[in-house]
Amino acid sequence: MNAPPPDDLETLARVEPAVAEEADGRRRRGNATRESILQAAADLASVEGLEGLTIGRLATELGMSKSGLFAHFGSKEELQLATIEAARRRFVEHVVKPSRELPRGRERVEQLMRDWLGYYRNEVFAGGCFFHTVKAEFDSRAESPVRQVVTDDAREFIAFLTREVSKAQQAGDLDASVDAAQVAFELDALGAAAHQHYQLMHDPAVFDRAETAIHTRLETLASGS
Amino acid sequence: MNAPPPDDLETLARVEPAVAEEADGRRRRGNATRESILQAAADLASVEGLEGLTIGRLATELGMSKSGLFAHFGSKEELQLATIEAARRRFVEHVVKPSRELPRGRERVEQLMRDWLGYYRNEVFAGGCFFHTVKAEFDSRAESPVRQVVTDDAREFIAFLTREVSKAQQAGDLDASVDAAQVAFELDALGAAAHQHYQLMHDPAVFDRAETAIHTRLETLASGS
């Protein structure tokens, strides 16, 4: 029960195949070590970016040797890509999943936006949202595998918001004559701005401002029902 | 004629005192070198951030020796602070000044937003907007002189937007019962989102999306006149 519909979650959370377990538990211990490295890496990168995430610093923080940590990944790029996946898991857990329990419609969109703002307010990553940091870091850099994953995730989140707006329109909650992608752009803009201001000024009043703007916008789109 | 009113511009552009000129022109040459260094630094930092802006790389790009360039500033932090001032001059020229020729009111607000979006579209800095890059870079770092200047500039821009909205309200163009700071927050959010999406996806259609959102929002605030 309460199993989320598979459509959105699978694209956003790209489930890794489970790794076969060794009899002595070595593999499980290795995976647990790897995951704890990656969660620390995601927090560090949410502050310093994925380039500022250095292997030496991460190793010191975890009480490991540099080469011991390095052996888990093989290259810095592999570490960066694995860190993005770990951060995605945390994001899905806090922002995407909770509102899945509500029926499709305006209420679900509003809950999703509240969860998103709450995730900012609670600083689920050490430096605010991991994804805002890395989007800004890679947005004007040359193409690379890391940049590609970052843009794919950004597109996916906007597409996810767009689908939720569409569903609310289909449910008769929002004016269906307005482009759902346009509304999703505006909602994304308000969330991102709240995050940016909060990280910079530490004033939680910005969340009220964002909620007001979201509510006002959705009110103008409310179908007479 | 066409001299901009001093109120907003001086706070945003913090005019440096003119340096006394030496008879042999050495000082002028020195200042010109310094400014060309800083403009290159601002472009580099708009891509790589103010930490990624390394003295060695900047020197190579300008065909100077590292220590020759370094001598102009004395520390990396001084270079970073001077680079922010140079970037501010460029921003004011492209975004703040042009709409000053229009009378206060809704038209001026809309022109300001068009100039801002045009500045993004034209990639006036090599990596999009210098200020978005450095805001994201420093937003979750520890306090420092550089971070302080970055937040001051961010506050100043929001305050500037807020004043322009207020003036449009006073001119009777926009509903005066809505909080001007709330409207400024929303306008800032839409501009910043357009920048982010454009840098990441290279799709200029996002500017139409932003303009549509800005226009729609201001229409809901239009006083019946």
Added chain:
DNA sequence: CCTACCGATCGGTAGG
């Protein structure tokens, strides 16, 4: 403005 350095740190490797 230059050459020639400094100690620290970077990503990565050798060998165990």
Added chain:
DNA sequence: CCTACCGATCGGTAGG
């Protein structure tokens, strides 16, 4: 998972 390295690059200095 470790110690012990590597060449490159960092910010910064000495001396001119």
